[in-house]
Amino acid sequence: MNYRHAFHAGNFADVLKHVVLALCVEHLKRKDKPFAFIDTHAGIGVYDLTSDAARRSPEWREGLGRVLGAVMPDDAGRALKPWLDVVAAMNAGKAEPERYPGSPEMAVRLMRPQDRIHLCELHEADAKTLDKRYALHARVKVEQRDGYKALKALLPPREKRGLVLIDPPYEARDEFVRLAEAAMSGLERWPSGTFVFWRPMKDLWSLDRFDEGLAEWLVTERDVEPSAILRADMWVRDLQSEGKLAGAGIVIINPPHTLEADLLALMPWLCEVLKQGDGAGWRLDGIVTEEMAASWAG
Numbered sequence: 001m002n003y004r005h006a007f008h009a010g011n012f013a014d015v016l017k018h019v020v021l022a023l024c025v026e027h028l029k030r031k032d033k034p035f036a037f038i039d040t041h042a043g044i045g046v047y048d049l050t051s052d053a054a055r056r057s058p059e060w061r062e063g064l065g066r067v068l069g070a071v072m073p074d075d076a077g078r079a080l081k082p083w084l085d086v087v088a089a090m091n092a093g094k095a096e097p098e099r100y101p102g103s104p105e106m107a108v109r110l111m112r113p114q115d116r117i118h119l120c121e122l123h124e125a126d127a128k129t130l131d132k133r134y135a136l137h138a139r140v141k142v143e144q145r146d147g148y149k150a151l152k153a154l155l156p157p158r159e160k161r162g163l164v165l166i167d168p169p170y171e172a173r174d175e176f177v178r179l180a181e182a183a184m185s186g187l188e189r190w191p192s193g194t195f196v197f198w199r200p201m202k203d204l205w206s207l208d209r210f211d212e213g214l215a216e217w218l219v220t221e222r223d224v225e226p227s228a229i230l231r232a233d234m235w236v237r238d239l240q241s242e243g244k245l246a247g248a249g250i251v252i253i254n255p256p257h258t259l260e261a262d263l264l265a266l267m268p269w270l271c272e273v274l275k276q277g278d279g280a281g282w283r284l285d286g287i288v289t290e291e292m293a294a295s296w297a298g
Contacts, residue, residue: 007053007054007056007057007059008059008245009047009049009054009059009060009100009102010059010063010065010097010100011059011062011063011064012059012236012274013063013198013245013248014063014100015063015064015067015083015270015274016232016234016248016250016270017103017167017196017198017248017250018103018106019079019080019082019083019266020196020250020252020259020263021103021165022086022106022110023082023258023259023262024163024194024255025082025106025107025110026082026110027256027259028115028161028162028163029111033159033161034116034159035111035116035157035159035161035162035163036115036116036117036158036159036161036162036163037107037111037115037117037118037162037163037164037165038118038120038151038155038157038162038163039103039104039117039120039147039165040147040148040150040164040165040166040168040182041120041121041122041166041167041169042102042103042104042119042120042121042126042130042142042147043102043103043126043130044102044121044130044133045101045102045104045105045119045130045133045134046090046100046101046105046133047099047100047101047102048098048099049097049098049100050098059244060097062236062274062276064087064097064100065096065097067080067084067270067274068087068097070273073269075265075266076265076266076270078262079262079263079265080266083106086101086105086109086110087100087101089109090109103167104119104133104134108137108140111139113139115139115159116139116141116157116159117134117137117139118154119134119140119141119142119143120144120145120147120150121142121143121144122144122145122146122147124144127143128144147166147168148166148178148181148182151182151189152185152189155186155189155190155193156189156190156193157190157193160192162193163193163194163195163196164186164190164193164194164195164196165196165198166182166183166186166195166196166197166198167196168198170200170202176203176206176207176209176210179199179210180210180213180214183195183197184214184217187218187222187253188222191222192254193253193254194252194253194255194256195252195254196250196251196252197214197250197251197252197253198248199211199248199250199251200248201235201239201245201246202247204239211231211251211287212287214229214251215229215287215288215292216292216296219288219293219296220296226286226287226288227286228254228255229251229253229286229287229288230251230252230259230260230284230285230286231250231251231252231283231284231285231287232249232263232282232284233247233249233250233282233283233284234248234249234267234270234271234274234281234282235247235248235279235280235281235282236271236274236275236277237276237278237279237280238277238278238279238280239279240279241277241279249283251287263284267282270282
């Protein structure tokens, strides 16, 4: 698949990903010490919901739009607040949203002056747009380079605290292989960092191989506790249905200790609001089952 964000900004997959990102950043801000945010596939930072691309594929109306139009319970509202506050600030005075924040803009608006942001984008035109957008932000560095390869030089960050987001467009047939290699290399360099991996739920065989293979490597080779692995996936209709992407989600390594409870309160409601047909659902788990752990031990 080819997941170009300009056509999908603000859809159900963005909602889940950016809510999690905002919650992770808010948790890191609880301590005064600075932290770093590294985005390996940064895109252009901000997306115009009135653009030709967005008008041709207005997926935000089935994602962001539905959330804005829903009555939400208090627990869900608390989990959504950091993300919603950014969206509201970018669209103040508008009858409906016209701009949507990509991950870089979320980080810029949520992080503090002492925190640092490093953005990698390989696509030449997108990197130039990104660089121009944040040229006056001293704490933001933009590089046109392969984000996977950049991790070798960027990790561990000098702050020793922070978050890495790996969110590729899945243009390459071997994307999950590259994602797994980046995960292992990054975690070897920075085992205490929080890593967020976005994955589309399209090729389920490859998806489960990535999730379970990463979990097995972490538990058996790196002595990581299963509690340090969290998976959050959502699908808005039957995953076997034809057409547009039906599901997506994230794997988080070293998640904030508050994140699972926040998502448990949010995801049943969010899935109900965003569902587009029969077969919608969600899962929130640690990937590692007792059977899996026993097989690895044996």
